[in-house]
Amino acid sequence: MKQYIWTISFLLVFFNGWSHPLTDTVKVNQVLIVIKTDEPKKLNALYISNFLKSNYTSLSDLLTNASTISFKNYGAGGSSTISFRGTNANHTKVLWNGLSIGSSMLGLLDFSTIPTNSSDKIEIQYGAASAEYGSAAMGGVILLNTNNPFENNSNKISFSQTYASTDAAISQLNLKFGKEKIRSIFTLNYLNNQNHYRFSNYTQFNNPKQNQINAEVKSGGIIHQIYYQLNSRSLFTLHSWYQESDRNIGPPIFNRNQTAYQLDHALRNIATYSTIKNSFHRYKWTLGHNREYIRYVNRIKAGATNLELLNSKSTFDAINFEFSYGRNFVKRNEQINLSSIYEGASIADYGKYQYRFRNSLAINEEFILKNNWTIDFINRYEYALRKNLFASQISFNKKNLLKKDLAIGLWLSKNYNLPSLNDLYWQPGGNPSLLAEQGLELDLNVKYKNKSDIISLNTYYGMINNWILWQPAAIENGIWTPQNLRQVNIYGLELIATMNRKLGAFYFHTNYNFSINHAINSKSMSLNDQSVGKQLIYVPINKSSLLLKLSHQNTWFQYSFNYNGFRYTSSDNKQFLPTYLLHDIALGHLFLHQQNQYQILFRIENIGNKNIESIPFRPLPGRVYSINLQLYLNK
Amino acid sequence: MKIKLGLLAILAISLQACTEEPTPTPIDPNLAFDKGVFIINEGNFGVGNASIDFYQRDSNRLIKNVFETVNGRPLGDVAQSMTIFKNKGYIVLNGSAKVEVIDAKTFKSVASINGFSSPRCFLGVNETRGFVADWVSNTVKEVNLKTNTIVASIPVGEGPEALILVDSFLYVANSGGYINDSTISIININTNQVIKNVIVGDAPIAFAQDANKDVWVLCRGDYKDFGMKEDDTKGALVKLNKYSQTIASKIVIGVQGDHPDKLAITNDKLNLLINTAIDGANNGIYKIGIYENTIPMSPFVSGYFYGIGIDPLDDKIYAADPLDFSQDGLMWRYNSNSGILIDSIRVGKVPNGIHLQ
Numbered sequence: 001m002k003q004y005i006w007t008i009s010f011l012l013v014f015f016n017g018w019s020h021p022l023t024d025t026v027k028v029n030q031v032l033i034v035i036k037t038d039e040p041k042k043l044n045a046l047y048i049s050n051f052l053k054s055n056y057t058s059l060s061d062l063l064t065n066a067s068t069i070s071f072k073n074y075g076a077g078g079s080s081t082i083s084f085r086g087t088n089a090n091h092t093k094v095l096w097n098g099l100s101i102g103s104s105m106l107g108l109l110d111f112s113t114i115p116t117n118s119s120d121k122i123e124i125q126y127g128a129a130s131a132e133y134g135s136a137a138m139g140g141v142i143l144l145n146t147n148n149p150f151e152n153n154s155n156k157i158s159f160s161q162t163y164a165s166t167d168a169a170i171s172q173l174n175l176k177f178g179k180e181k182i183r184s185i186f187t188l189n190y191l192n193n194q195n196h197y198r199f200s201n202y203t204q205f206n207n208p209k210q211n212q213i214n215a216e217v218k219s220g221g222i223i224h225q226i227y228y229q230l231n232s233r234s235l236f237t238l239h240s241w242y243q244e245s246d247r248n249i250g251p252p253i254f255n256r257n258q259t260a261y262q263l264d265h266a267l268r269n270i271a272t273y274s275t276i277k278n279s280f281h282r283y284k285w286t287l288g289h290n291r292e293y294i295r296y297v298n299r300i301k302a303g304a305t306n307l308e309l310l311n312s313k314s315t316f317d318a319i320n321f322e323f324s325y326g327r328n329f330v331k332r333n334e335q336i337n338l339s340s341i342y343e344g345a346s347i348a349d350y351g352k353y354q355y356r357f358r359n360s361l362a363i364n365e366e367f368i369l370k371n372n373w374t375i376d377f378i379n380r381y382e383y384a385l386r387k388n389l390f391a392s393q394i395s396f397n398k399k400n401l402l403k404k405d406l407a408i409g410l411w412l413s414k415n416y417n418l419p420s421l422n423d424l425y426w427q428p429g430g431n432p433s434l435l436a437e438q439g440l441e442l443d444l445n446v447k448y449k450n451k452s453d454i455i456s457l458n459t460y461y462g463m464i465n466n467w468i469l470w471q472p473a474a475i476e477n478g479i480w481t482p483q484n485l486r487q488v489n490i491y492g493l494e495l496i497a498t499m500n501r502k503l504g505a506f507y508f509h510t511n512y513n514f515s516i517n518h519a520i521n522s523k524s525m526s527l528n529d530q531s532v533g534k535q536l537i538y539v540p541i542n543k544s545s546l547l548l549k550l551s552h553q554n555t556w557f558q559y560s561f562n563y564n565g566f567r568y569t570s571s572d573n574k575q576f577l578p579t580y581l582l583h584d585i586a587l588g589h590l591f592l593h594q595q596n597q598y599q600i601l602f603r604i605e606n607i608g609n610k611n612i613e614s615i616p617f618r619p620l621p622g623r624v625y626s627i628n629l630q631l632y633l634n635k
Numbered sequence: 636m637k638i639k640l641g642l643l644a645i646l647a648i649s650l651q652a653c654t655e656e657p658t659p660t661p662i663d664p665n666l667a668f669d670k671g672v673f674i675i676n677e678g679n680f681g682v683g684n685a686s687i688d689f690y691q692r693d694s695n696r697l698i699k700n701v702f703e704t705v706n707g708r709p710l711g712d713v714a715q716s717m718t719i720f721k722n723k724g725y726i727v728l729n730g731s732a733k734v735e736v737i738d739a740k741t742f743k744s745v746a747s748i749n750g751f752s753s754p755r756c757f758l759g760v761n762e763t764r765g766f767v768a769d770w771v772s773n774t775v776k777e778v779n780l781k782t783n784t785i786v787a788s789i790p791v792g793e794g795p796e797a798l799i800l801v802d803s804f805l806y807v808a809n810s811g812g813y814i815n816d817s818t819i820s821i822i823n824i825n826t827n828q829v830i831k832n833v834i835v836g837d838a839p840i841a842f843a844q845d846a847n848k849d850v851w852v853l854c855r856g857d858y859k860d861f862g863m864k865e866d867d868t869k870g871a872l873v874k875l876n877k878y879s880q881t882i883a884s885k886i887v888i889g890v891q892g893d894h895p896d897k898l899a900i901t902n903d904k905l906n907l908l909i910n911t912a913i914d915g916a917n918n919g920i921y922k923i924g925i926y927e928n929t930i931p932m933s934p935f936v937s938g939y940f941y942g943i944g945i946d947p948l949d950d951k952i953y954a955a956d957p958l959d960f961s962q963d964g965l966m967w968r969y970n971s972n973s974g975i976l977i978d979s980i981r982v983g984k985v986p987n988g989i990h991l992q
Contacts, residue, residue, distance in 0.1 A: 203683070203709050203731075205744070254683040254711045254731045257752070300732065300752050300771060307752055307771050351860070427860070471959060472939075528979075531962050566656045570984060572962035575684065579656055617683040617712075 039454055040123050043397055043409040044445045046456055046496055048122040052511055052547060054630070055558075055586075057162060057170045057191070059122075059144075060111035065545050065562050065584075067124060068494045068515035069140075071111065072538050075618025076195040076215035076250035077262075080112040084139030085127070085460065086490045086519025086539045091138035091417060093129075097146055097225075097239045098322075099270045099288040100136070105316040105345040106294075107136075107420030113245045113264055115189040117160070117172040118223060119144035126458050126494060128441040130391035130415035131378035134339075134360060138417050138439050138464060146239065149176055149183035149227050157633040164626035167194035178227075187223035189243075195250065199619035200611050203254045212619070214259045215250035219243070234275040241268040252617040257301040265293040280327050288320040314347035316421075326364075333366040345421045354425040358384040358418075372399040382416075385424075389416045389436055405450050411443040419468055419482065429470070429481040437484070439464040452500040461491040463522075471525075487523040488536065492516045509549040516542060521571065531571035538615075540565040554590040559583070569616060580612045599630040668701070668742050672946065672953070673724075673990040674966055676983030677714045680730055685714035686983040687726065689742075690966075692948070697980055702726070702735070705742045710735065717990040720759030721780070724990075727754045727767065734767060736783055746783035751776060758798040758805070760824060766805060768795040775807055775820075777827065789827050791820040799842035800824070801850060801877060808839040808852060815857040821880055831880060836871040840896060845925045846904035849883065850875045853898040853909060856891075864892030870911065872923070872930070886923075888930050889913040897943045901971060902950055910940050910954075920954060922974075935974045938967070944989035945971060955986035 040047060048066055056062035060080035063069045072089070073080045081089035090107030093100060096119065102109030116122075125141040133141050155177040162170040168191070175186040195215035200207045221243035228236040242265075249260040267289075274284040298310040319342045326335035339362075344355030360382035367375045373396065380391040393413040401408060417437040424432050441462035448455040467486035472479065495514040500507070519536040535541065542565035549558040562582045569575045586603040602625075606612075609623040671691045678684035686700040687710065702710040712730025719725075723745060724737040734748040734757060753771035757778075760766065765778040769788075775795055777787035792809025793816035799806045805824050809816040819839050821831040836854030843851045856870035870888040872895075875881065888895050888911055895911030905925055912918045919934025920943055941964075942955035952969040956979075964986040968977045 203711065204747075205708075207708075252681065252683055252712065254709070254728075255733075257732050258730075309771065428858075469959075472957075525959060528956075528958060528965055529962070530981075531959060537961065569682075569684070570962055571959060574963055575984075576656070 039447075039449060040125075042125065043407050043447055044127055044411065044443060044458065045123055045125040046454070048124065049498065049511065051509065051549070053116050053122060054160075055547075056116055057160075057172065057189075058112055059114035059116055059118075062116055062122070063111070063124075063142075065560065066511060066513065066547065067545075068496065068513045068517075068543060069124070070517075070540050070543055070564065071614065073112075073614035073618075073620065074249070075252075075613075075615060075620060076197075076212050077217050077247045078112075078249050078615075078618060079110040079262075081108050082111060082139075083539055085462075085492060086488075086517045086536060087139035087464070090136060090420060091464075092140055092142065093133050093135075093137040094142045094144065095133070096144045096241065096268060097237075097270055098272070098286055099239075099268055099290060099320060100318070101144075101266070101268060101290055103292045103294075103316045103345075103420075104318060104343045104418075105292070105314060105347070105421040107422065110264070113219065113243060113266070114144075115172060115191070115219075115221060115243075117174055117187055117189055118221070118241065118243075120147040121145045126445070127411060127443040127460055128413050128415040128439055128462065129393065130417070130439075131362065131380045131393035131413060132364070134362075134380065134382060134391070135358075135384075135389075135416060135418040135436070138415050138437070146185060146225055148235075149178065149185060150229060150235075153178075153180075153183070155635040158631065160628065160630045162626055162628040164193075165197075165624050166621055167196045168192065168626075181229045183227045185223070185225040185227075187225075188221070190220045191217065193217045195621070197621040197624070199253070199622065201253045203617070210253070210256075212250050212621075213256060214248045217245070217247040219245035219247070233277070234273070237270070237272045239268070239270040242266070250618065253619060254617050255300075259299045259301065259306070261295075261297045261299075263293075263295040265291075267291040280329075282324075282326040282328075284322075284324045286320070286322040286324075288318075288322075290316075290318045290320075292316045312347065312349070314345060316343070316345045318343045331368045333364075333368075335364040337362040337364070343421065345425075349427050350421075350425045350430075351427050354421055356385060356421070358382060360384075373397070374399075384418055385436075387436070389418075391415050405448055407447045407449070409443075409445040409447075411441070411445070413439075413441050413443075415439040415441065423468055423482045428479045431482050434468060434482060435466050435484050437464055437466045437468060441490075453498065455497045455499075456495070458494040458496075459492070462489070464488045464490065485523070485525055486521055489518075489520045489522050491518050505552055507551040509551070511547045512544070513546075514544040531573075534571060534573040535568050537569055537571060538567050540567045554592070556588050558586045558588070560585075564614075577613060577616060580610060582606045582610065582612070583608060595634040597630075597632040599628075599632075601628040601630075602626075603628065668740055671991075673717055673719075674953075674955075674980075674982045674986055675714050675717050675726075675942075675988045675990065676964065677729075677985045677987045678712065678983070679960060679985060680713055683709060683712040683730070684984055685710045685712060685728060685730075687714065687717060687742075688982045690980060692946075697982065699983060701742050702737065702744075706737075706744045714987075715754070716756050716988065718757045718759065719990060720757075720765070721762060723780075725757040725759070725765070727757050729753055729755060729770070734778070748778055748783045748785070750785045755796050756798050758800055760800065764824070766798055766824075768798050768807060770794050770796060770810075770812060773809075773812065775805070775822065787827055789822055789829065791822070791829060792816045792818045792832065795820070796839075797841050799844060799850060801844070801848070804830075804880070806842060806850060806852075806875075808842060810840045810855070811838045811857065815859075817854070817857075819852060819875075833875070833880060833882070835873045835875075835882065836885065837868045838870075839873075841898035843898050843900040843907060844904070845900065845907075847925070848877045849925075850877065851898065851900075851907060851925075853895055855894050855896050856888075858894070864915075867891040867894070869893065870895040872907070872909065874925075884928065886928055886930060890915060897940065899943045899945050899952075901945060902947050908935070908943055908945070908952065910943050920952065920969075920974075936967075936969050936976075940967075942986060942988035944991075946989075947991055951977060953989045955982075955988060957985040957987075960985055 052066040084092040123143040129137040158174045160172040171190045173188040223241045226238045245264040251258045270288045299306045322339040324337040341358040362380040364378045376395045378393040382389040395411040397409040399407040419434040466484035469485045497512045544563045547560040584605045588601040591598040605624045674688040676686045689698045711728040715729040726735040736745040794810040794812030796810035797808040805822040807820040818832045837857040838855040841853040852873045854871040857868040859866040872886045874884045876883040893912045897910035899908040919937040922935040940954040944953045950971040954967045956965040966980045
């Protein structure tokens with residue numbers, strides 16, 4: 001509780017007026033303190049600030065520490081999967097420049113494989129949005145977008161190099177260059193983390209200190225994007241991203257003879273052509289391809305030999321063609337979106353290649369009314385798995401309440417989520433007759449914004465029916481099968497605050513995230529089912545994080561905490577992982593030379609050196625020291 | 636000002652809304668394990684939540700998770716079986732690749748035996764000798780019970796699962812690991828040599844010895860590709876002649892896809908209990924006398940069960956029900972003469988069997 005009291009005191013002090021709000025025009029020492037309260041058009045969406053983004057190299061670390069979203073982290077070298085508003089990993093949609101990434105075969109994305117420099121702007125959309133984005137957007141949507149380079153024509157090089165005490169080296173390079181009509185963005189990322197750290201093995205006599213073993217991770221990626229301005233009204237873009245990750249996965253501490261290895265290759269290509277005709281007709285064509293290859297090997301050491309328990313290779317392909325047309329009137333905006341998606345996967349466990357086609361039509365009508373009210377209708381029809389699926393959303397928004405600082409929005413949506421290919425076709429157990437999950441959600445959002453602050457409060461209530469759960473088909477043969485078994489009620493609250501203040505020669509920047517997420521199983525599966533009315537496993541009810549930056553001239557100190565409430569690990573809520581609270585500190589300095597910037601940052605994470613686990617028996621690192629060097633060259 | 640007050644209210648709500656962490660069950664300092672039923676909860680594979688519960692018949696009291704409660708550390712991953720031998724308990728942890736040795740009276744940890752790949756079952760021979768079936772390595776390991784170390788490794792068939800000792804012969808059910816096997820291996824424990832492999836039926840998985848000292852082998856049948864039951868082979872109950880170590884009789888169980896997997900024998904050693912489906916349905920426990928040669932068409936006790944056992948004191952049948960595999964399971968208790976339900980006990984996660992002392 002202490003951290004809440006401390007944080008609240010801190011926030012209240014901010015609002016008691018002893019300090020002066022910053023404006024986006026304030027500049028100190030030319031470049032360092034450029035603060036903008038940038039926000040997306042949608043009321044229920046927020047950007048992750050560039051400052052927060054620059055503090056983390058993987059998307060899972062960034063969102064864990066700088067959003068209300070929680071993650072299941074499978075330990076050193078292991079994957080990291082999302083839980084947004086208490087939903088499953090397959091309920092959050094992630095789009096990179098409009099292309100859905102992740103695998104519909106597994107139904108999820110491993111966020112540990114996504115470097116933060118893969119996009120310029122990270123936008124989080126809170127709440128279900130199937131009508132706009134289709135299947136999988138039941139908890140929310142994460143948009144990873146590249147800024148249009150024609151909006152800022154300068155040529156830039158940025159480079160970041162980090163060394164950490166787990167024997168990790170992380171490099172990220174971004175090049176932006178081009179001419180008047182064609183611009184190119186070139187991005188590289190490389191990570192080599194030996195994951196050398198020690199932990200206390202509480203499964204053995206006297207809790208011996210042991211070294212993490214078999215958890216080396218190497219990953220690298222290359223992204224190339226071209227923007228070609230055909231004329232003042234037409235733009236052609238190409239985005240290509242190849243990412244590879246080669247990793248050993250640290251064993252559970254109860255059996256250090258179990259070793260696993262995973263190789264991931266992901267290739268994403270997108271081509272778009274967009275044009276505007278007669279001033280207000282907007283057309284856009286998109287062709288996208290996403291390929292995910294995964295090889296997973298699980299071994300157990302018996303004496304001197306390693307016995308292979310599992311050696312699985314899978315390839316997933318998705319091809320997406322999309323056409324959208326939009327036009328804007330004085331009091332009305334409308335958009336029509338047509339899309340065709342092919343999804344196919346190859347793995348020995350399916351017996352044969354399996355694929356599906358998905359075709360959808362979405363129509364969006366927005367009416368601009370008096371007194372800054374807008375009403376937005378979105379309806380989507382999709383034909384997939386020989387079934388008709390519908391999603392709808394109606395939202396009411398009012399801006400400029402109370403001195404034009406406040407906006408309020410209400411959303412009501414009907415959503416769906418298709419089963420993954422594994423749910424349908426995995427042998428043994430896959431269930432081709434599975435239905436899509438269906439959800440209803442009500443969201444209320446209040447957002448306060450001025451030139452230096454954004455405070456957003458979301459509350460939500462939702463029901464998800466036909467929730468897919470793998471259960472034993474018949475206990476005696478050990479075969480599990482997915483069925484549309486559960487109904488889950490979700491409700492909660494999110495508070496996200498970004499504030500900037502000046503006090504004398506000091507500048508404060510703070511980002512605070514707080515959430516309460518209840519995800520309750522409300523349907524009994526048998527007479528003796530004790531999971532009814534209980535919180536879903538691995539969903540923390542409380543989560544909060546704070547980052548506070550205190551700057552003086554070109555030097556700054558930052559403090560952050562990450563509070564993760566306890567998480568139940570059994571469906572009857574009798575077992576749980578304890579709460580953890582981690583504190584990080586960092587000290588940074590910026591050197592300026594002509595138009596270029598050079599930055600150095602020393603950081604200590606988990607300063608209390610606490611043993612923590614996101615999944616039982618998969619210890620995460622204790623205290624980690626790191627040094628980060630960044631340079632920004634402008635021309 | 637209104638905004639500030641609103642924010643204050645929101646933050647106050649935030650403060651109130653913090654949910655307190657559940658309090659762990661306190662340790663009972665007077666735990667004693669003289670007489671009662673040990674319930675083996677294997678837990679979920681790879682999750683490390685196996686546990687042993689202790690049920691006191693007299694007081695009708697269940698003490699949960701006794702290993703962790705007494706020893707202050709978790710038991711491990713997938714408790715496959717527990718055997719009490721010479722005042723010590725041997726808990727076989729398949730996922731943790733170890734055997735935990737405990738004092739049978741106090742449940743205090745004595746040793747951990749390591750060096751297995753995937754142990755399934757323990758069998759004690761005398762003060763110094765014990766054997767463990769090691770499923771993935773296709774071996775039976777001999778363990779020195781004084782030093783609690785592995786002293787010999789005897790190659791057998793695929794996926795050794797169950798063990799039974801008949802005089803100086805150790806019978807090993809080769810259940811098939813990642814491929815099918817249909818044999819039992821017979822080891823002479825004086826030489827630690829396999830003297831014979833007997834073909835009994837696909838996937839032999841459990842043993843029982845009857846009043847005549849004949850050995851019964853339950854064969855689960857092969858799943859083949861798991862995808863369709865039409866290519867499965869049928870399960871069977873096979874009787875081996877004690878002296879000739881050859882098949883004396885064989886009863887085919889059900890149809891393709893039924894797959895019997897648990898076997899127990901009543902205390903008079905005259906009736907066998909088999910957990911299976913028959914004709915693709917009617918899941919439950921079937922009772923067959925040792926002199927009968929057909930499986931009844933309807934179960935003695937209906938239900939899906941993950942393990943079965945019989946209390947030697949009062950003959951009650953214990954049938955394990957893991958429910959959704961993510962919450963605490965149930966141990967149903969039935970009258971072994973009538974098959975009528977007596978009661979149920981809420982036990983640990985994924986119960987798979989019992990051991991009694």
